[in-house]
Amino acid sequence: MELRLKFLFIFFVLVFIIITGRLFYWQIILSDRLEGEADTQRTKLFQIPAKRGTIMAQDGSLLVANQRAYLVYAEPRKIKNMTNTQDLLADILDLDAASISGKFRNESLAWIPIAHKVEEEKKQMLQTKNLPGIGFEEEGLRYYPESSMAAHILGFVGKDAKGDDKGYFGIEGFYDRQLKGRTGSMRQETDARGLPILIGKQTRIEPENGRDLILHIDKSVQFIIEKKLEEAINKYGAKGGWVVVMEPKTGSILGMASSPAYEPKKYGTYDNSLYKNPIVAESYEPGSTFKVLVMGAALKEKKVKPSQEFIEEGPIEIGGYQIRTWNNQYSGKITATGILEKSSNVGMVMIGKLLGKDKLIQYIKKFGIDRTTGIDLEEEVSADLRPENSWYDIDYATASFGQGIAVTAIQMIRAVSAIANDGILVEPHMVKTIVNPDGRKIDIRPKIIDQVISKEAAHVLSEMMVQAVDHGEARYSKPKGYKIAGKTGTAQIPIAGHYDATKTIASFVGFAPVPNPQFVMLTTLKEPTSSPWGSETAAPLFFSIARELFSYYGIRPSQ
Amino acid sequence: MKKKITFRPILILFYLSLAIVQVYILNSISTYGGKLNDIDNEIRLVEDNNDILAENIASASSVTTLYNKAKMLGFVTNPPVLSLDPLPVALSSLPSN
Numbered sequence: 001m002e003l004r005l006k007f008l009f010i011f012f013v014l015v016f017i018i019i020t021g022r023l024f025y026w027q028i029i030l031s032d033r034l035e036g037e038a039d040t041q042r043t044k045l046f047q048i049p050a051k052r053g054t055i056m057a058q059d060g061s062l063l064v065a066n067q068r069a070y071l072v073y074a075e076p077r078k079i080k081n082m083t084n085t086q087d088l089l090a091d092i093l094d095l096d097a098a099s100i101s102g103k104f105r106n107e108s109l110a111w112i113p114i115a116h117k118v119e120e121e122k123k124q125m126l127q128t129k130n131l132p133g134i135g136f137e138e139e140g141l142r143y144y145p146e147s148s149m150a151a152h153i154l155g156f157v158g159k160d161a162k163g164d165d166k167g168y169f170g171i172e173g174f175y176d177r178q179l180k181g182r183t184g185s186m187r188q189e190t191d192a193r194g195l196p197i198l199i200g201k202q203t204r205i206e207p208e209n210g211r212d213l214i215l216h217i218d219k220s221v222q223f224i225i226e227k228k229l230e231e232a233i234n235k236y237g238a239k240g241g242w243v244v245v246m247e248p249k250t251g252s253i254l255g256m257a258s259s260p261a262y263e264p265k266k267y268g269t270y271d272n273s274l275y276k277n278p279i280v281a282e283s284y285e286p287g288s289t290f291k292v293l294v295m296g297a298a299l300k301e302k303k304v305k306p307s308q309e310f311i312e313e314g315p316i317e318i319g320g321y322q323i324r325t326w327n328n329q330y331s332g333k334i335t336a337t338g339i340l341e342k343s344s345n346v347g348m349v350m351i352g353k354l355l356g357k358d359k360l361i362q363y364i365k366k367f368g369i370d371r372t373t374g375i376d377l378e379e380e381v382s383a384d385l386r387p388e389n390s391w392y393d394i395d396y397a398t399a400s401f402g403q404g405i406a407v408t409a410i411q412m413i414r415a416v417s418a419i420a421n422d423g424i425l426v427e428p429h430m431v432k433t434i435v436n437p438d439g440r441k442i443d444i445r446p447k448i449i450d451q452v453i454s455k456e457a458a459h460v461l462s463e464m465m466v467q468a469v470d471h472g473e474a475r476y477s478k479p480k481g482y483k484i485a486g487k488t489g490t491a492q493i494p495i496a497g498h499y500d501a502t503k504t505i506a507s508f509v510g511f512a513p514v515p516n517p518q519f520v521m522l523t524t525l526k527e528p529t530s531s532p533w534g535s536e537t538a539a540p541l542f543f544s545i546a547r548e549l550f551s552y553y554g555i556r557p558s559q
Numbered sequence: 560m561k562k563k564i565t566f567r568p569i570l571i572l573f574y575l576s577l578a579i580v581q582v583y584i585l586n587s588i589s590t591y592g593g594k595l596n597d598i599d600n601e602i603r604l605v606e607d608n609n610d611i612l613a614e615n616i617a618s619a620s621s622v623t624t625l626y627n628k629a630k631m632l633g634f635v636t637n638p639p640v641l642s643l644d645p646l647p648v649a650l651s652s653l654p655s656n
Contacts, residue, residue, distance in 0.1 A: 062617045068610055120607065145617035195592035198583065223622045547638070 014090055032141040043201070044190045045232070050181030052140050052209030055154060055171055057219040058254075058432065062145050064154055064172075064264075069141030070123045072114045076104050077134035083100050084381035085131050089114055092125050116159075117141045134343055140165060150265040152277035153215070153430065155255050155378065156264040169275050171213065171430060173378030178434060181210035212435040216252035224548045226257040229523075232541040233259055237529035238506075241538075242409055243545065248417040248511060248520045255373070276379050283383035283406040284524075287491030288326075288343045288534070289509045290402025293415055294352055295340060296461045297363035300423075300453040303354040306337045306464050316346045319394040325351055327491065340468040343488060346400040348532065352400030360396055361388055366452045367415040368425060369407055374447075375428045403491060412509060413522040415452075419465070420485070420511040420520050423458040425449040459515075466514050473535035474508065477543045481557025482550060486510025486542065490535035493527070503527045505533040508542040513555055521545065 026034070055064040068082025072093065079085050082104050090097035093115045103112045116139060118126075123136055133196040142157050155170025167176035186209030196202075221546035225243040233241055244256035256277050262270035276282070298304040312334045315324045325344050339347030352360055364370065370385040381404035386395070398404035407415075410428060418425040429449040453461070465485035469478055474488050491508040492499035523542040525557050531537055549555070618624065 061620065065613070065617060066610075067614060068607060120611070142616075143614060145614070145621045146623060147621075149622070191589075191592060193593075195596050198588050198595065219622050223626065546626050 001379045002214040006320065015038065019517035020358055028270075042189055043187055044196075045185060045187045048184035048186060048205075048207045049138060049140060050183050050207040051155070051209045051372055052142070052165065052181065053175075053179040053180075053212045053435075054216045057217050057222075058215065061219060063150060063215070063217070063219075065140045065145065067119070067143040069117045069119055069139045071116050071489070072118050072123070073135050073137065074104065074112045074114050075110060075133045075135065076112065077110060078107075079104065080132050085134065085270065088126070088129055088131065089134070092122055092129075093118060095439065121220050133479045142265065144263075144265050145463065146219070147265075148218075148261060149226060150217060150256070151261040151264050152279070153217065153377070154256050155276075156267040158267070167427055169378050170277060171215070171377065174376050175211075175213060175431070177510040179210040179213070181437070182248075184207040184208070209437040211437065213429050213431050214433040214435065216247070216254060217430070218254045218551060221255035221549065222257065225255045225545055226259075227258055228541060228545045228548070229257050232523075232525060232537070232544075234538045236506075236525055236531065238525040238537070239527045240278075241523070241525040241541075243277055243521065243523050243541070244413050245519050245521045245545075245549070246413055246417055246428060248420035248517055249426070251414070251417070252432065252446070253428055253429040253430050271481070275507075277377060279409040280375060280377050280380040281408070282372075283381070283408050284505050285405065285409050285491040285494065286402040286412055287505065287507065288345075288402055289416075289487050289489030289507050289522075290405065290407070291340060291343065291348050291400070291414060292419060292461065292465060292487050292509075293363065293367050293369075293408075294305075294348060294355065294360065295336070295464065296419055296453045296457060297335075297359060297366075298351050299457040299460055300363075301355060301359055303356075304336045304351055304461060306335065309333050309334050310336070310339065310347055310350050312344060312346050312350075314346075314347050316397075317393055318349065318397040321394050321397075321526035323397055337359070337464045337467050339473045340464050340487065343468075343472065349397045350400040352396060355400075357391070357396050360399065361385075361391070363452070364391060364399070364405070366425075366450060367418065369405070369415065373410050373414050373428050375410055376430050378455045380408070380410070382411065394500075402489060409522055409524060413520060416509045416511065416522070417520045418452045419458050419461050420517040421458070422455040423451055423453040425452045462511075462514050465505045465545065469510065473533070474543075477540040479543055479547045479550065479557075482512060482546070482547060482555075483514040483558055484510055484512040484543075485514050486539075488539050490532060490534045504532040504534075506532065506536075506538040508534055510542060512546055512550075513558060518553055518555065519549060521549075 048418040051066055054066065056063055057063055063193060073088070085099040086097050086104060088466055089095065089100055095115060100114065103114070119141065126134065153170050155168055155172035157165050157167050157172055161165040165180065167173045167179060172179065182204045186202070186204045188202045189197045191197055216340045230244050232238070240259050243253040244253065246253055256279055260274060267275070295304070298358045310331070312330050313332060314330055315322045323345055325342070325346055330346070331338065331344070334342065334344060334347055336351065339351065339358065350549060364385065370382065372380045372382045374417065395404055404414060414425065414428050427449055429444060429446070431444055433444065436442070462485045465487060466483050469475065469484050469486045472488065474486070478484060487509055489509070491505045493505060505526055507523060511517035511521045523545070525537050525539045525541065528537040
């Protein structure tokens with residue numbers, strides 16, 4: 001009897017130990033895992049996406065806004081009819097049915113993304129089909145009310161390596177961190193149906209929406225220059241071109257157009273060589289437009305006066321090379337103003353010699369030609385200026401008339417704007433105001449870089465440039481009654497160590513009205529075929545746009 | 560002899576009634592999650608509609624749309640500019656008395 005009792009006691013102790021051990025295993029050893037699984041079952045975690053900031057024109061109207069879009073995903077294990085589902089998805093989303101089928105057959109995947117950035121309309125069409133195993137997650141999609149206007153200014157939004165939205169090129173790229181904001185999240189206790197339990201645990205991290213940007217861009221000016229540029233490219237048979245309009249006192253970019261461009265909404269369907277804005281990312285030899293900078297330097301250094309006479313009787317020989325005028329005509333006696341009017345290369349070599357080699361390089365740097373301008377666009381570059389110890393006499397000579405030296409369009413217009421702005425060089429800027437999600441506005445103030453030439457030299461040079469327009473080759477297309485300062489440029493294109501005899505970059509840079517210019521503008525046409533000359537292509541484009549701008553800004557004729 | 564008043568039954572009754580009220584309130588709001596979901600969906604729908612309207616306004620007021628409409632209505636760009644300053648003045652050549 002005692003033995004049986006002992007066995008029974010031992011049996012109960014053993015059972016007790018086993019149960020305790022098992023409880024220890026489930027409640028202590030596996031507690032974290034089970035707690036996590038329970039948490040997953042009864043709580044729902046979802047992201048609250050932050051709205052990407054909008055981009056607006058000067059008047060507050062939208063250039064880039066946000067549209068609701070969706071990621072369409074599939075959970076293959078929940079799909080009842082694979083063939084029907086894949087066909088409907090392919091039909092509505094305009095995808096290849098075979099690629100969807102391939103994804104569905106991958107049994108290791110429980111969740112498959114089918115399509116990103118699906119618009120509301122297509123999402124509604126899919127929802128009405130009530131397809132089991134197909135779900136939607138909200139995503140942002142950029143929307144462009146003005147379609148492809150200002151594409152190179154704006155850039156586009158693509159994906160980074162992690163699959164998150166990221167801005168590329170232009171404003172979207174430069175201000176990506178300001179625009180993207182920060183995603184929020186909410187963790188909420190839910191019941192068996194997935195509905196929120198009000199008295200349950202809830203933790204919420206509010207999303208921080210991106211900042212909005214207001215640009216200096218005037219939509220009307222942008223529309224005008226884009227339209228005129230396309231017309232000019234067609235008329236003069238050019239490969240492309242660009243136009244920049246800037247406010248000389250503040251550096252505000254009022255309009256910036258380049259062609260060929262692309263449509264930011266469908267950026268993936270374009271060649272990626274089109275993404276970069278050539279105005280800030282492509283360098284070219286400026287040709288005769290550069291002469292105004294060298295002349296400005298010589299005036300500032302008091303090496304030349306507008307009425308000072310020079311002897312120009314034929315080509316000039318420098319370092320074994322012959323420098324001619326563009327039309328091989330020589331004036332005999334020519335004033336400094338006449339050198340600009342007739343765009344004489346020989347005359348400019350003489351001016352350059354008076355200025356001196358060291359001063360020439362010094363002023364090239366003062367005008368900002370050796371560095372980026374600091375404009376708030378992502379892809380800005382600057383061509384390197386050769387080290388001074390590698391400059392030969394011919395290099396100084398050709399630089400004085402804008403060959404053998406490379407600039408970007410933004411460098412060129414910024415440099416000329418100093419002439420229009422009493423000799424003061426400013427930093428060009430796209431964004432006028434940053435608007436915080438809470439409504440607080442941060443104005444971007446104009447930035448003065450340097451007093452490059454004196455006010456007097458700038459005023460004298462402006463008058464010389466007015467004479468160059470009134471009496472130069474471009475005089476026939478100039479609007480009557482207005483004082484416009486400007487300079488034509490026709491630069492040959494260097495290819496494989498020599499200059500192409502037939503292809504040019506034709507440009508015109510100027511500002512108006514003189515005095516108190518309200519805008520400075522650069523127009524450039526690449527390889528025009530109807531005529532290679534800036535006076536016959538880029539200048540008429542400039543004046544055609546200027547006419548519209550005079551009317552738009554209510555600028556009265558002064559002559 | 561005075562009867563002693565005990566608070567114990569009153570307290571027990573009070574606690575019981577609080578418990579009943581709590582159960583009643585918790586039970587009532589247990590289904591509010593569904594209502595909250597419905598309200599959230601309504602808000603989303605209104606927000607969606609607002610977004611669509613904002614898009615339509617932005618498209619309708621785009622420069623390209625306005626330009627094309629104006630062209631259709633017969634407006635022209637760049638009308639000829641006539642400056643009236645200085646005004647031409649007719650001078651009398653007769654001597655004044």
